[in-house]
Amino acid sequence: MSENARLKFYCDEHRCISCDGCSVACAEAHELPAGINRRKVITMNEGILGLEYSLSIACMHCTDAPCEQVCPTDCFYIREDGIVLHDKEKCIGCAYCLYACPFGAPQFPSDGAFGIKGVMDKCTMCAGGPEETNSHKEREMYGQNRISEGKVPVCAAMCSTKALLVGDSAEISDIYRERVLSVGHGVKTQPYGWSTAYGSKI
Amino acid sequence: MKSKYIIIALLALSSLAFGASESVVWSDNLIDNILGYDKKGSLHLGQYFTILQSTYFKPLFLGVLFGVPAVFLLHYMVIGPMIFSHDRKKIYVFTLFHRVIHAIAGVSFILLIPTGLIMMFASTFGGGEFVRVCKEIHAISTLLFIVSIVPMFFMWLRWMFIHLDDIKWLMIVGGYLNKDKKPVPAGRFNAGQKTWYWLATLGGFIMIGTGAAMYFQDIRLDILASNHISQIDFLRASAIVHNALGLAVVALFFTHVYMAVFAIKGAIHSMIDGHKEEEEVEILHSSYYRELKEKGEV
Amino acid sequence: MFDQISGRGYGEMKGEYYGLPWPVWTETHGGSPLLYNINRSVAEGGMGFRNRFGLEHDGQDLLAGAGSAPKDSANKDGYPEITAKNIEEVLGIKLTADEKKRIGKNWKVDTSNIIAEKCMQQGMAPYGNAKARAKVWTFPDQIPMHREPIHSPRQDLVKQYPTYEDKRDHYRVDTQYASKQNEQDWSKDFPINLVTGRLVNMNGAGMENRASKYLAALTPEMFCSINPDLAGKYGIRDGSMMWIHSPEGTKIKVKAKYSFSVPEDRIFMPFHFAGHFQGEDLSHKYPKGTKPYAVGESANTVTNYGYDIITQIPETKGGLCRIEFA
Ligand code: SF4
Ligand code: SF4
Ligand code: SF4
DSSP states (O other), X not given: OOTTOOEXXXXXXXXXXXXXXXXXXXXXXXXXXXXXXXXXXEEESTTOTTTOEEEEEOOOOOTTOHHHHHOTTOOEEEOTTSOEEEOTTTOOOOXXXXXXXXXXXXXXXXXXXXXXXXXXXXXXTTBOOSSSTTOHHHHHHHOXXXXXXXXXXXXXXXXXXXXXXXXXXXXXXXXXXXXXXXXXXXXXXXXXXXXXXHOSOO | OHHHHHHHHHHHHHIIIIISSOOTTTSTTHHHHHHTTTSTTOOOHHHHHHHIIXXXXXXXXXXXXXXXXXXXXXXXXXXXXXXXXXXXXXXXXXXXHHHHHXXXXXXXXXXXXXXXXXXXXTTTTTSHHHHHHHHHHHHHXXXXXXXXXXXXXXXHGGGOSOOHHHHHHXXXXXXXXXXXXOOOOOSSSOHHHHHHHHIIXXXXXXXXXXXXXXXXXXXXXXXXXXXXXXXXXXXXHHHHHHHHHHHHHHHHHHHHHIIIIIIBTTGGGGGTTSEEEHHHHHHHTHHHHHHHHHTXXX | OBOTTTOBBOGGGTXXXXXXXXXXXXXXXXXXXXSOBTTXXXXXXXXXBOOOSOSEETTEEOBOOTTOSOTTOSSOSOBOOOBTTTHHHHHTOOOOHHHHHHOOSBTTSOTTXXXXXXXXXXXXXXXXXXXXXXXXXXXXXXXXXXXXXXXXXXXXXXXXXXXXXXEEEETTEEEOSHHHHTTSOHHHHOOEXXXXXXXXXXXXXXXXXXXXXXXXXXXXXXXXXXXXXXXXXXXXXXXXXXXXXXXXXXXXXXXXXXXXXXXXXXXXXXXXXXXXXXXXXXXXXXXXXXXOSOOEEOGGGTOOSOBOTTTOOBOOSSEEEEEEEO
């Protein structure tokens, strides 16, 4: 990671097979309540030949995060590494962050009867929250803090096609550039054919 | 025993309305949310909301919160209150029903406005439980507001249509810029009161609708879907409208209170015992006074 | 460690293949990564086809042709699978008396592994070197050919590609083929193709997955993917309920889900659900505490009659149905 690394997600729509592994892994790892999807896989143009593709979406940990700008409680804080987190003890569940968010990331659990909504929950990039790192309270309120343990966020870690990438934004764009440039050369995007598997002699 | 069943029935109903259906914000509609941010063909409401909320709303509310009282303080010091004779007859203007409804509305405003402002300035109050409670009070007092504003709309409607007097009234700013006791052109309600009435009722209905939309988030409106407005854009529009109207409501509420309590000495009594001083009516509602005279009621 | 394309080890892993691909003939053999590769010796992972179907059929020699043995083979031509009886002759070696005592009957049951060891020394495969066959003379269709499903949407194709004759005592069941297909023109009353299949999040039968909160949440309800144009003809809206009737006289009630992934002549349903039966919610019958998070109609309630001619596996992909707005 470089000095001024900002951690970012990137989902490669040429690779995503919409298996929903990321979203289930996330829900499972953080034991999210029903109705909360920190990560969601969406399919665009479903069934339309040549136009269909899928993407895995969660909080994108925006630079100049709009959610942070509008929150009336100022409960957001952006870590040095660019992860956008918030303090659930301050949050009042007004949903302004949701209105500002370009990705529909903030979510609100139904708090019991009459559809009243509780405080906001969103992807933490598996970095917990403002509570003491890896404390029980942090775990209960924000889910696992994998970043502090040096682990990759669980959604990206389990992505079997490596469509979902997470890391220093500069490195991620390098990987993507390499993928784009190497389509048809070197990196295998096609299944092995006879010549690759057996050699061209026979 | 009975109340238990009522609660269970209500719970079941509410789950029908909100729990059973998939979220309108996050299910398949998530795509609309994303496309609706600032992509081609979107309403750009996400951006507008972000800009308004991050840079304009708070200063504007601060302006209203301190600016309006400051202007009135100036008015009070420079021009001073109108004082009408308490010796003449009193005219019975507001029935008990009017006064009760008005009182309920008053209580709801006294609850709604501070709690709303606390939410707007949540960070000043540290957020958290206190502001959350205010949010719930804001929601619950809306019920009071609803039960008062609906009858109020109908009970005064017939006096609230625009009249030539209103334009004249506006030209002289209701006669408040000096202390001359010249008759002011106004019927039973003057242009200022009418404005407040329309803002409180029609504006109030919009406040209720937009507020409920934001509070419940998941209210499913087919009319939106059929017009290709995504739920999230609806919510954004609600937030913008709610805050903008809120500004006006706060400003006019302050004005209303100032007029009743300070600017016109004793005016508040008309909403307590139903009577206005005859001189007050003669001057401030001169057209109405003429009417009453013609009918021989004074 | 391993070459990315051939899977062959190098350095420390020299002589091995990635993942020990079957068959691994002896304890020192590195495995055989390709089904057929005669450019490499058997000891190094090369192999020909197994001698599986006898030595001769209809006058055709079934052993491999002359000169087609894998590289470095002592026997350059085809040869039968190796047994205790033919080992000396086929491999061209002599066994000691001790080996003769310990050797198993054939390569499959030879626990002494003498056959494999000797074969490796000679560069030969214990299971022989024979021809592959493209004709299965024990099957009704020796070479696969198209046959219309019993419930076919196309009568003309039924005539052209009729199904099998009825089969008596097919795994103890008298099974209908032609008589069912010709019973009537099924496509008249049941004009829509019915396809069932798997959802990724429900991977197997779906029972365990529907009992997992997060997996079930992805597809909380039984549904039927339907092309909007087809749905429009029946007045079925996205998310509304629809009936699906099968030629068996059964029906299910499921939620319509608009999708362009299915063409206009068919509907698709996942097969993982259970708990409802023909429009009735029976999920209260689950023993207490065992009701899965997601319940719904089972697609198999409406899949059509039809069984595989060899295995008796039921037909779940080639059926017909009739739909209506519910
Ligand atoms: S919540 Fe939305 S606006 Fe905030 S950082 Fe995440 S994606 Fe960006
Ligand atoms: S819901 Fe919570 S985090 Fe979001 S803007 Fe409101 S107070 Fe801030
Ligand atoms: S980074 Fe962690 S919290 Fe965010 S979507 Fe992935 S698994 Fe969920």
